[in-house]
Amino acid sequence: MKLKFKHQGYQADSVQAIVDCFKGQLINDTASRYRIDPGQLAKGRTGSLGQDDAGFRNTDIQANVRILENIQKAQRHQNLPQSLKLVNTKACLINLDIEMETGTGKTYCYVKSIFELNKHYGWSKFIIVVPSIAIREGVHKTLEITAEHFLEDYSKRARFFIYNSKDLHQIENFSSDGGINVMVINVQAFNARGKDARRIYEELDDFQTRRPIDVIKANRPIMILDEPQKMEGAKTLDSFAEFNPLFILRYSATHKTEHNKVYRLDALDAFNQKLVKKIGVRGITTKGLAGTNAYLYLENIEISTSKPPVARVEFEQKLKSGSIKRIVRKLGKGDNLYDLSDGLDQYQGFVVSDINAVKDTISFLNGHELYVGEASGDVNESALRRIQIRETVKAHFEKELQLFDQGIKVLSLFFIDKVAKYRNYAADDDKGEYAHVFEEEYNRCLNEYTQLEDSPYQRYLKGITADRTHNGYFSIDKKSKHMVDPKTAARSTETDDVDAYDLILKDKERLLSFEEPTRFIFSHSALREGWDNPNVFVICTLKHSDNTVSRRQEVGRGLRLAVNQFGDRIDDPSIVHDINRLTVVASESYKDFVSALQRDISDSLSARPKVANEEYFTGKILVTEEGDVEITAALAKQIYRYLLKNDYTDDKDHITDEYHNAKRDDQLATLPESLQPYAPQIIQLIDSVYSDAQLPDIADERKAKCNELNGNFYKKEFKELWSRINHKAIYQVEFDSEELVVKSIKSLDDKLRVEKLHFDVVRGEQSDAVSYEQIKAGQGFSVIDHEIENYDASIDSRVKYDLLGKVAELTKLKRNTVAKILSGISHHIFAQFKNNPEDFIAKGINLINEQKATMVIEHLTYDTIADKFKSNIFTASKKQDFSAAGKPLNNHIYDYVVTDSKTERKFVEELDTSKEVTVYAKLPSGFFIPTPVGNYNPDWAIAFQEGTVKHIYFVAETKGSLQSLQLKGAELAKIECAKRFFEKVNEQISSDHVKYDVCVNYDDLKRLVM
Structure with a gap:
């Protein structure tokens, strides 16, 4: 097996946040060259830089780079708290925090950051510091298995090695190699008392009487700290300064000490974006019994549509030899543990009186009761x-x-x-x-x-x-x-x-x-x-x-x-x-x-905002496809009033459960018309305010009920329905690239408007009488006037932009196709490139991709293949938590179905009580339709009775809203693809075709059926 890596949006965002902090830095190859200390063997040698002792260091950060302003802009872009200053440490002036939840690929992200920093600024020397050998080996493994992936993206490899005090020639190569070089080192290798750890600071005979640390620090390496909270001892922090780092990047899910945080993907973000696994727990409770030592453990309760519930219970049994053994048996109502244990006295009175599958309990005539997962009696370690x-x-x-x-x-x-x-x-x-x-x-x-x-x-x-x-x-x-x-x-x-x-x-x-x-x-x-x-x-x-x-x-x-x-x-x-x-x-x-x-x-989550008031929303950035929009005081007031009007905030401006429940159930109140263009971004901004209701729902797996397929699965109607939809298919997309060129040129001419680089000039003076509270709140000065000065000169020619390459890379088009598009747009549109190349490229790519996506759907065709989905996909994922699934169902192929919202639950209730519905199924994830934007799994398959003989077969997608604002992008594309798929399927069916559509509720579905 070879692990594959794909481009994830959140990972790219974390990398971009770092790159943006150094905007204005120019690549200067000559400034990176220096003479490596040759050591004792060549002391005193002078002259020009020779090939044997030429080194390549990271160039210093140039004086014109406004680091703090760049950091603040990156923070505003993500609506993070604003840094008022650069947080210095003994090691260096620039310390950037990147918060990423465990399991989201932070190692991949900082390796990608290495390539991006090299691409944009030419920096090539990096040291990854880790707190343990285990992490060190994991990082080294990641560097190995991502090498081919990054070679495809950047057309270059990184040279990487683990620091070893007995193999110092690697440091020589680290200094002399002009490409990307990465050293991985665990903190004990330079911050411990052992002999090996001291070698990095000693003049070594086997290293030409040089100190390894001196050769390393001459490279001005960029240091990347993995799990920095485990490396915060005073001696360790002092040791970092020995490396003379250009700046430090700190990656962790749990930062102890805050510096300048430029990216955040915390536990809530990771869970809500489905970037990590969902958690379920099987807890074990021990409880004592007064006056008895009867050991009991209730494993679970099994239910069936045709039999009474039974309980799997572990208890003790006396063997013929006289010894005691613990066994597991299924118990039903009336079973006597005294008899089943072969007469053990401690089980007298333990006759099963009730097995409650709703409460997950077993009760005995002596009054004792156990919940699933509970053990009682002689429960030692x-x-x-x-x-x-x-x-x-x-x-x-x-x-x-x-x-x-x-x-x-x-x-x-x-x-x-x-x-x-x-x-x-x-x-x-x-x-x-x-x-x-x-x-x-x-x-x-x-x-x-x-x-x-x-x-x-x-x-x-x-x-x-x-x-x-x-x-x-x-x-x-x-x-x-x-x-x-x-x-x-x-x-x-x-x-x-x-x-x-x-x-x-x-x-x-x-x-x-x-x-x-x-x-x-x-x-x-x-x-x-x-x-x-x-x-x-x-x-x-x-x-x-x-x-x-x-x-x-x-x-x-x-x-x-x-x-x-x-x-x-x-x-x-x-x-x-x-x-x-x-x-x-x-x-x-x-x-x-x-x-x-x-x-x-x-x-x-302590760093998350806790209140959603006007002050919080004012000045936040809404990232849209057309560009960034800053929330004005007027817009902030509208958002705040929207929350108040719908009881989505309480008297303390905390987000209420009503908001989270409405969002989960697709029942959020409609935003005011002036806010509609920014609806997804505003909801995302509201979600960033912390409330207890946001915490991940952690399932109690003890309460998971058995959910076997029932008789509905074997009905003739469901077999007919399944035989009509279980086709596998392949798709083809053939479109004329010339048509794409024409449409892209028109779109760029109509919509490409680049933000010209400018300076905001604000003049102010200190107020006459200022209180301490005003100074603390940053209100000691008042603005006199404000004007914008445009920057009319073109970007410095030393910055190299591969315009064709960048656009081709991110649109997945050939360079000659991109060349035709760009050469075809109006001269005054293309002239914007010199004013702001990065904005020109980003917006141009978005507009071309929009046209490409539209054409993909327009020219998509499906062909069914001989292979079909097997019915065992319905048993592949039956083990779920059905504790909140309600009563057993009548018309579904399972006794229970898990729904994601109240809207979906109401839909199920109406399907299950409708006389027109013969049988229905929530389609499992194993059933999907391939599309150019990812596999698509429809929601429901339904067989309707029409008259006494004929049936209508329907595949439905349920959505809380059919507004185009809420059904766009990949989601809308998948729905359009599904329509094409079922059109192809129906060509092979002589009668009783399958209908496919999107509905809001059951009434909407009935209208579509009729």
């Missing part, structure tokens, strides 16, 4: 850990059954606090307690899954034994070759740890392959940062509570979106959370774990 391991294995199998046919390998991760719990070298088989328990529980669960009908997944399971499917990743003692705890290995060399992490860190692709039998990973809790694999779907912490470790850190290793066997990331927004669902098996109750996790997330 061993019992708790066994329950956790069992639940992890069960969750793993459930997800694997769902995802195997989609080519997605599932991994589960156990964090433990002692190696001895997993690996016991005193035992004959070297296995510790957890390894034995795992294999027992794995085989127990495997037996249930191997009873299913023969399938590729069944054969896959049978090909892997329990002892081969789990592995441990810890530090390795070189002498004994045994796994050891980190404290034991504290004095070992760095390579000891690296050897332990080969598969988990370096061979990420092999671990993701079905050919590799490892699916369950045991590791020390210290491996939290630095290791991340996109296909971790279950995390279990088999360790005592650690107050120094946040719940957010614990779940962070599993937040990355999954990839399939082709290396493609599963990130289609329409299906992303159907597949990307992380299960956390906690050693505490669901309520306690979720409360702690929500608190961690809330604490991390």
Whole structure:
């Protein structure tokens, strides 16, 4: 497998924010050349710069570059708090913070930033500093696997290496090479007491009596700090100055110390934009029993449309030998645990009186009641850990059954606090307690899954034994070759740890392959940062509570979106959370774990604004396709009044639950007409104001009900409907490039208006009498006059713009096609290029892409192929949380269906009670129509009864609004493509064609049907 990388908008935004901070900096190749200190072997040598000692350093930031103004502009563009000054440190004057949530690809982003900074400003020397060996190896792996990707984008490779005090020729190459050079170094390599760490500051005989740090610092490197909050000791901060950095970029999800923040993608942004997995929790609650020691654990309750509910309960049973064993049995109403336990006295009175599938409880005649996930009686630590391991294995199998046919390998991760719990070298088989328990529980669960009908997944399971499917990743003692705890290995060399992490860190692709039998990973809790694999779907912490470790850190290793066997990331927004669902098996109750996790997330959002008043909105920037629009005081007043009028803010100007509920249900009140052109941007701005209602909904997986296909699935009407729509297809787009040229030229002539570079000249003077509060609020001066002076000169000729190349790259058109377009536009339109090249390029690309998208739809054709969607896609994703799904349904192919809004829920209720509807289905994510703008998954398939014999077959897309403002771009394009697809499908159907359309509600649907 080869992991693939695609261009993500949010990642490009994070890079652009950094690049924009240095606008005005010009490439100057001659200023970057210098003589490398040749060392003792050539001391005193003078003369011209020779080839052997020529070096290439980062050029200094030029005096005309207005760093603070650029930072403030980047911040305004994202509506971040404004920096009033450059936050200096001992290391350097410029320190930029980039906040990115765990799992969103911050390593990829700063590697891309390296290429962009080189492209725009010629800087080529970079040092990535990390706090641990694990992170160091992860960064090095990312540099390796993204090399081809960035070669395609930038036509160049970066030379990268891990700093090693015993391999210093790499530093020589770092200095002398003129291309992009990246050194990766862990902080212990220059900030520890060990001999190896001291070498960087010592004159070394094997380095021509030079200090390595002096050779490094001569390059004026740009330093990139990965997880800087872990490198904030006074000595460490002082050490950064030794590198003489040009500036420092700090990447983290949890910055402790704030500098000049230029980009933010926090936990809420990542979740709401579906850039990380959705989280579900299986909590385990222990409770004591007064006067009894009866052990009980309620695993779950199974329901069926044809049978009463049954409870899976673990209890103790006396064997013929007299020993006691814990077993799991399905219990029904009236079952007597005293009899089932073979007469154990502690179970007297434990007769099942009720099994409540709504409340998820089992009750006994003696008054005792258990909720799903609760254990009572003799619950020691061993019992708790066994329950956790069992639940992890069960969750793993459930997800694997769902995802195997989609080519997605599932991994589960156990964090433990002692190696001895997993690996016991005193035992004959070297296995510790957890390894034995795992294999027992794995085989127990495997037996249930191997009873299913023969399938590729069944054969896959049978090909892997329990002892081969789990592995441990810890530090390795070189002498004994045994796994050891980190404290034991504290004095070992760095390579000891690296050897332990080969598969988990370096061979990420092999671990993701079905050919590799490892699916369950045991590791020390210290491996939290630095290791991340996109296909971790279950995390279990088999360790005592650690107050120094946040719940957010614990779940962070599993937040990355999954990839399939082709290396493609599963990130289609329409299906992303159907597949990307992380299960956390906690050693505490669901309520306690979720409360702690929500608190961690809330604490991390302290920098978000809390009030939505006029002052907050005034001056904010709305980023539109036509350009940036600043919110005036008048517009801010209108937004504020809109929120007040609809009870979307309370008396303290906090965003209310009413707003979030209305937004979720597609029921937001319409904005005033003057705000309509900016509706998406204004809603996004309102969303940036924090409220508790925004916190991610974390599902209680204990309450997930069984949702098997029911009899409706086997109805003749549904089979007929399915046979009509289950075609797979390919599309072709053939259009005349000359037509695109003509349309693009017209669009550019009509709409391309470039903002001319100008200076805002503001004159003011200090007020006569100013209070301390006014000075603090920045009100000590008043404006006398204000004027705009245009900048009439063309941009300095030293700035090199590849106009054709840039436009061709971002429109995916050939250079000669772009040349025809640009040469065809009016002279006065093209003349704008010299005034503001960057604005000309950006707006021109948008206008050309608009015409291209329109033509793609106009010239799109579909052809069906012999392959069809199989009906097993309806069973692939049945394991969901149906606790809020309401009552069982009558006409749907499942008993329950999960809806995304009140509008959709009402739609389901009307479908289910309508006499005209014979059967309907919420189409699973596995059913899709390929389109040029991504796969499209329609919402509903419905069979209507017309008369006594005829049926009308309908595929519907439900939308809260049909306003064009809310249905545009890729979404509208997919709908148009779907219409073309079903037109093609109907050509092959002799009668009872399939209708496809978009509707707002059931009444709208009936009108379309009729």
